[in-house]
Amino acid sequence: HDYLGMKFDFTVDGAVTVDMSDYVKTVIAEMPEDMKGKAPTAAASHLFNIREDPVLLDKGKSDTFHKMVMQLQYLSQRARPDIRTAVSFLAKRVAAPDQDDYKKLTRVMRYLQGTVYLKLKLEADGSGIIRWWVDASYGVHSDMKGHTGGTMSMGKGCIYSMSSGQKLVARSSTEAELIGVHDVMPQIMWTSYFLQ
Secondary structure, eight states: OEETTEEEEOOSTTEEEEEOHHHHHHHHHHSOGGGOSOOSSSOOTTTTOOOSSOOBOOHHHHHHHHHHHHHHHHHHHHTOGGGHHHHHHHHTTTTSOBHHHHHHHHHHHHHHHHOTTOOEEEEEOSSOOOEEEEEEESSOSTTSOOEEEEEEESEESOSEEEEEEOSSOOSSHHHHHHHHHHHHHHHHHHHHHHHO
């Protein structure tokens, strides 16, 4: 079944595979030449670092940056949760991207070039148990706010995942974890009620 750039494969009983490799190929085909290459991960350890004296991108490059980040946001929310943290950060930078942001986008594109055919496989294990994992990073953004990540599975693959900056400044890593749980809790409750 082909729907909005996603190919759903139901040939394995009890499982579905979501393939967006054609969409990834389209994004790669439209990217600037200087983004060609390979990277082992979607982001480096300095993803959240921002310079105090940034060199902003010109209008043309800024528009390209904005377009590509929006394309990647769609991809990360559908079939490629592995790039979600990097894309979440880049989405906050589209208003005034700098050269460092462009390099971080380049890193994501190089990672995608090496993982074009990576698919999302979803399968329930039959237990009926919903598992959630929520984690937070303390003070990683330039305004000292943390970052929350959460994912849900019913066996294999993450059915739902999120990655976003926290809205509050935590005073400790423990508090950042509590804010993280608070950020994901509405989705946890909604999912539980929906399945009931």
